[in-house]
Amino acid sequence: MLTACMLPLRMLGLLLLMLSLCDAHSICPDELNPLTLDVPKVIMNYGESVEVNCSSTEEDHDGIYWRIGNKDSEHLQDSFISQSVSLSEWNVTAECKINLNETHECSKQLEITIYQNPTVNVLSINTAVEGKLYGLQCDIGDVAPVQKLKVTWYKNNQTIRIENFTNTTKTPVNKLIVSVEYAPEFKNTTEHVVVYEGENVTLNCDAEGQPKPTFHWTHDGKKLSDTNDLNIIRVNTNTKYNCSAKNYLGNITKEFHVYVSPRNIQRAPAIITTPEPSKPRGCPLVLKPAKTVVRFGDPASINCSTSATGPNGPELVHIVTSSPYTAVVQYKPLIKDCPNHLTGVEHEFSLEKSPCQADGNPLPIFLWKYDGKMINANEPLTRTQSGIYTAEVSNSLGKSNTSVHITIEYGPKFTCNDHYEVQVNSTLQCELEGNPKPDIKWLKDGKMMASPWRWTKYDSGYYSLSATNKHGNQTLKLYIDVLFAPEINEGPYSKEVNLHGNVTLNCSAEGNPRPIVYWNYATAANVWNTTRGHMKSIIITGATYTNAGVYICVATNKVGSVKSNFTLTMKGERVFPLKFIWWLLIGLIVILVFIVIVYKRWKKHGRYSFIPHKDNDGSDIPMSPQSNGANDRV
Numbered sequence: 001m002l003t004a005c006m007l008p009l010r011m012l013g014l015l016l017l018m019l020s021l022c023d024a025h026s027i028c029p030d031e032l033n034p035l036t037l038d039v040p041k042v043i044m045n046y047g048e049s050v051e052v053n054c055s056s057t058e059e060d061h062d063g064i065y066w067r068i069g070n071k072d073s074e075h076l077q078d079s080f081i082s083q084s085v086s087l088s089e090w091n092v093t094a095e096c097k098i099n100l101n102e103t104h105e106c107s108k109q110l111e112i113t114i115y116q117n118p119t120v121n122v123l124s125i126n127t128a129v130e131g132k133l134y135g136l137q138c139d140i141g142d143v144a145p146v147q148k149l150k151v152t153w154y155k156n157n158q159t160i161r162i163e164n165f166t167n168t169t170k171t172p173v174n175k176l177i178v179s180v181e182y183a184p185e186f187k188n189t190t191e192h193v194v195v196y197e198g199e200n201v202t203l204n205c206d207a208e209g210q211p212k213p214t215f216h217w218t219h220d221g222k223k224l225s226d227t228n229d230l231n232i233i234r235v236n237t238n239t240k241y242n243c244s245a246k247n248y249l250g251n252i253t254k255e256f257h258v259y260v261s262p263r264n265i266q267r268a269p270a271i272i273t274t275p276e277p278s279k280p281r282g283c284p285l286v287l288k289p290a291k292t293v294v295r296f297g298d299p300a301s302i303n304c305s306t307s308a309t310g311p312n313g314p315e316l317v318h319i320v321t322s323s324p325y326t327a328v329v330q331y332k333p334l335i336k337d338c339p340n341h342l343t344g345v346e347h348e349f350s351l352e353k354s355p356c357q358a359d360g361n362p363l364p365i366f367l368w369k370y371d372g373k374m375i376n377a378n379e380p381l382t383r384t385q386s387g388i389y390t391a392e393v394s395n396s397l398g399k400s401n402t403s404v405h406i407t408i409e410y411g412p413k414f415t416c417n418d419h420y421e422v423q424v425n426s427t428l429q430c431e432l433e434g435n436p437k438p439d440i441k442w443l444k445d446g447k448m449m450a451s452p453w454r455w456t457k458y459d460s461g462y463y464s465l466s467a468t469n470k471h472g473n474q475t476l477k478l479y480i481d482v483l484f485a486p487e488i489n490e491g492p493y494s495k496e497v498n499l500h501g502n503v504t505l506n507c508s509a510e511g512n513p514r515p516i517v518y519w520n521y522a523t524a525a526n527v528w529n530t531t532r533g534h535m536k537s538i539i540i541t542g543a544t545y546t547n548a549g550v551y552i553c554v555a556t557n558k559v560g561s562v563k564s565n566f567t568l569t570m571k572g573e574r575v576f577p578l579k580f581i582w583w584l585l586i587g588l589i590v591i592l593v594f595i596v597i598v599y600k601r602w603k604k605h606g607r608y609s610f611i612p613h614k615d616n617d618g619s620d621i622p623m624s625p626q627s628n629g630a631n632d633r634v
Contacts, residue, residue, distance in 0.1 A: 028106035034058035035096055035108040043113040044087050046144070052110055054096035055080045062099040069093060087114050090144065090171045116172050118143030144172040153182070160185075183250025184209035192257045195235050203230045203256045205243035213245040220362050220396045233352060233377070235260055238328075239363035258363075333360030333393040335402050344381060345471060346410035351377040356391050356404070364393040383410050383435065411472030412438040414465065418477065422455050423559060424484045430465075430476075438467040457484040457512065485560030486511035488553060494567040497543045505538040505566050509555030520552040520563075545570055 034057040042050050056064055056079045063075035066083040069092060073083060085094045094110040121139045143149055146167040153161040161182035184207040195201045205215050205228045217224040219241050224230060230241065241256040338356035351368045358364040368375045369390045386408045392401040416430035432438060442449050443464040452459055465476040486509040497503040509515045517536040519529055524547060528539045540547050551566040 028104075033106045033108065034061075035064075035098055035106055037096060037108050037110060040108070041111040041113070042085070042087075043115065046090070046114050046116050047088050049084055049086045051082060051084050052094065052096075053080065053082050054108065056098050058098070058100065062101060064096070064098045067093075067095045067097055072097075075099075085110070085112070087112070090114055113145065113148070114170065115148065116142060116144045118149070142172045145170050182210055184213040184245035184247060184252050186245070186252060186254050190255045190257070192259065194259045194261055197236055197260045197262055198234050201232050201235055201258065203232065203241060203243070203258075204228065205230070205245065205254060207245035207252065207254075209245060209247050209249070211247045213247045216244045216246070218242045218244070219365065222365065222394075224365065231378075232258070233366065234357055235363070236357070236359060237361050237363045239361075328361065330361045330397060332398040333358055333364035333395050333400055335359075335391055335393055335400060338391055338402055338404060340403075341405045341407070343407045343409060346383050346408050347380045349408065350380045351375060351389070351406075354391075354404070356402075358393040360393065360395050360397070362395045362397075364395045367392045367394075381406070381408050383408050383433075407435070409435045409471055412467035412469055412474045414467065414474060414476040416465075416476055416478060419479050419481070421481045421483055424457055424482060425454050427453070428455075428480065430478075432467055434467060434469050434471075436469050438469040438473075441466045455480070455482045457482055460512070481512070483512050483557075483559050486515035486517075486555035486557055486562045488555050488562055488564045491553065491564035491566050494569065496569050496571050497540070497547075498571050499544065500542050502539070502541045503543060503568065504540075505551055505553075505568070506535055507537070507553035507555075507564065507566075508535045509562070511555065511557045511559065513557045513559075515555040515557040517553065517555045520554060522549060540568070543568075543570065 036055050036057070038053040038055070042052070044050055054064065054066065059079050061077075063077060064079070064081050065075045066073040066081060068083070068085060069089075073081070081096070083094070083096075085092065092112060092114070094112060095107050096110070097105055097107040099105045119141045121141075123137045123139060138151060138153075140149070140151070146165045146169060149165050151163045152159055153163075186207050191203075193201060193203065203217075205217070207213055207215075207228075214226065215228045216226055217230045219239070224241075228243075230243070232241075235258060238257075238259050241258065242253055243256065244251055244253045246252075336357045336359050338354070342354055344350075344353070356366075358366045366377075368377050369392060370385070370387060375389070386406060389404050389406050390401050391404060392399060394400075410433075412432060412434035414430065414432055416432075420428060420430070422428060432440060440451070442451050443466070444461055446464075460480060460482045462477070462479050465478070467474050467476075488507060488509045490507055495503060495505070505519075507517055507519065509517050514534075517534070519536060519538055521527070521538065524540075526541050526543070527547065528541075530537045530539060536553065538551060548568055548570050551568060552563050553566065554561065554563045556562075
C-alpha cells in the first residue's frame with residue numbers, strides 16, 4: 001500500500017522535472033539537477049590519474065554514464081557510477097551524464113586543472129652602475145596553467161611587486177619573461193605637515209616605481225606642478241594638496257594635509273569648542289556577595305545596589321560628550337599689502353620678495369603674469385623686465401587680481417670704446433646706462449672739467465669718465481681725437497714781380513688729420529714746386545709775362561677741402577680786373593640779342609600769307625595782301 005502511494009509521487013516529481021527542462025530548452029538547471037560529483041574539482045599534476053564518483057538522486061532514469069573527451073562509458077541503470085580519468089592530456093574533459101527520458105538529460109562537468117611546476121631563473125639585463133637603474137629579468141619556463149601563475153618580487157624580504165597573468169591557455173608556456181617593473185609606491189598614503197603662519201613650505205612627493213614615475217600636483221582639482229617637489233609660498237590657511245605618481249603599471253595618489261600654526265600668539269580659538277574633560281568615574285554598582293559557590297540547579301540570592309543618587313534617590317548616571325566641531329569658513333581670495341609700484345635691484349629682486357599676500361579659503365593659488373604670460377616668481381628680474389605686472393589669486397570660489405608697476409634699478413655701465421674720432425661740433429656716441437640716472441664727471445689730464453657737449457679742434461686728448469648712482473660706480477678711460485677740415489694759413493693775396501725777376505709763393509695749412517697741400521697752376525719751364533716741412537712753395541725764376549696769372553693752393557683731408565687764390569702780376573703791366581672783363585662780355589651778349597630781335601620783328605612787319613577756304617573759293621591760289629604803307633586790310 002505504501003509502495004503504491006509513493007509511485008504516483010515519484011512520477012509527479014519526474015513530470016515536474018521534465019516540465020522545467022522543457023522550459024529551459026532541454027538545459028538542466030542546477031537546482032533540479034539530480035547529479036552530484038565526488039569530487040567536483042580536480043587539481044592534479046600532469047600525467048597523473050584520478051578516480052571520480054558520480055551519483056544521482058533520481059532512481060528512475062534511462063541510464064547514467066561518463067563522457068571522457070569524445071568517448072562515452074557504459075550506460076548503467078544504477079544511481080551511482082565511478083570513473084578513472086587519466087590526466088595525460090592538457091585539454092582533457094570529463095562529464096557525468098544521466099538520461100531522464102528519450103529527449104531530456106542532465107550533466108555535471110568535472111572541473112579539471114592540470115598544472116606543471118615552472119622552472120625559474122633570474123638574470124640581469126644590464127651592468128650594475130652606481131646611481132643608474134639596474135634591471136633584473138625573471139625567466140619562467142614550462143609552466144601551466146599560466147592563468148594561475150603569480151610572480152612575486154622581494155627586496156630585503158619585503159614584497160615590492162606581484163604580477164598575475166590573464167593567459168587562459170591550459171598547455172605549458174615554454175618561456176615567460178618578467179622584468180623588475182612595478183607600479184609607483186608610497187611609504188605612506190597620507191602626510192601631515194605643520195608650518196608657522198606666513199612661512200614657506202616644500203612638499204616632497206617621494207614615490208618608488210619602475211619605470212620611474214611621473215608626478216602631478218593638484219589643489220582643489222587644479223593642476224599645479226609636474227615635479228616631485230611643490231613649493232608653497234606664505235602659507236596662511238589649513239589646506240590639502242594631492243600628489244599622484246604614475247607609470248604605465250599604475251597610478252597612486254597621496255594626500256598632504258598642511259596645518260597652519262599661529263606664530264607667538266596665545267589665544268583661545270574662536271571656532272573650536274572642546275568640552276572640559278570629565279573626571280574618571282568608577283562603576284556605581286555593588287554586588288553582595290561579590291562571589292558565591294552553589295551546586296548546579298540550586299537557587300542563589302544576590303543583592304545589587306548603587307552609590308549614584310539623584311534628587312529621587314538612586315538613578316542611572318548618563319554621561320554624553322560630543323566630539324569637537326570645527327567650523328571652517330570658505331571665502332573668495334583677496335590680495336593684501338600690495339602697492340601700486342615696487343622698486344627692486346637687478347639680480348636681487350624677485351616677485352616672491354614682494355609684500356603682496358594672498359588671503360582666502362581654500363588656500364588660493366598665487367600667480368604673477370607679464371604681458372599675459374605666467375612668470376616664475378622665484379627667478380630674479382633683470383633691467384629689461386621693468387614694466388606692469390599682474391598679481392592673480394584664485395581658488396574654487398573665484399579669483400581676483402591687481403596691477404603692480406615694477407621698476408628694476410641697476411648700477412652704472414658704460415657701453416663705449418677706448419678710442420673715438422669725432423668731428424668739430426659733433427657729439428660723442430658713448431652710451432651710459434643706469435637706474436637711477438648716474439651722475440657723470442669728466443676729467444682731462446687729471447683735471448676736472450665741464451662736460452663737453454660740443455667738441456672743438458682743441459679738445460683732442462685723454463679723458464677719464466666716472467659715473468655714480470646709489471647702486472655703484474664705474475670709471476672709463478678713453479682717447480678722443482677731434483677731426484676738423486683744413487685751414488690755409490696764407491692768402492689769398494696778390495703779388496708783383498719785375499720782368500725777369502724771381503718770386504716765391506708759399507702755402508701751408510692746418511687740419512686733423514694732417515691735410516695734403518698742393519698747387520694748381522699753368523706749368524712753365526721756369527716754375528718749380530718745392531716742399532719744406534709742411535710748407536708747399538712755387539718758385540719762379542726769370543719771370544715773363546706768361547708767368548702772370550692766378551695760382552691756386554689746395555689743402556684737403558677726409559673731413560673737407562679748402563683752397564686759396566694767389567694772383568701774380570708784372571710790374572708796369574696794366575691789368576684789367578677780371579670782374580670788368582666779365583661784365584663787358586655780358587653787355588656784348590645783351591646787345592647782340594637785342595639786335596637779332598629787332599631785325600626779326602622788322603622783317604615780319606606787313607607780310608601775310610592767306611589760304612582761302614576751298615568751299616568758298618574753289619581755288620588753291622594763295623591770297624597776298626596789298627599794303628599802301630598806312631593800313632592793312634584783311
